[in-house]
Amino acid sequence: MPGRAAPKAAAWDKRRLLVVEDEVLVRMIIAEAARDAGYQVAEAESADAALAYIASGRPVDLVFSDIGLPGAMNGAALARTLAAEHPDIMVILTSGQGGAEALQADAPFIPKPYSIAEALTLIAVTLAQKPAYG
Secondary structure (H helix, E strand, C coil): CCCCCCCCCCCCCCCEEEEECCCHHHHHHHHHHHHHCCCEEEEECCHHHHHHHHHCCCCCCEEEEECCCCCCCCHHHHHHHHHHHCCCCEEEEEECCCCHHHHHCCCCEEECCCCHHHHHHHHHHHHCCCCCCC
16 A cells, blocks of 8 residues: 555564565565564575474564475465464465465465555554464
8 A cells, every 4th residue: 555654563562573485585575674663583485494493492473474485385384384383373374376275274365466564564463463472
């Protein structure tokens, strides 16, 4: 939406995002915008890298993932795995190919191309459904 500012995380809100995207420029743009909005952001290029990051014990509140990822697991499979193994981690899926897999993964979906403001609004709305870390 042109002219509308992207929402900022509250100063007390230290929410942790993991952006999973194999296209480096797309990943950098959304990650930097989320940082500018006040979120703590980590990045991964695949579902395997995302799961390794989470397995390391670093806290993650929300995974923002492309569906089309390289490797054995796509973003929808990542969302299903997280729902089963880490139900406290919320997931938003994105793709330029449609959202049918997001529906199967029971995750919010934002189609590509998306505006940064739209993505940050969906992140804020999704995180609002989960209490912040104390």
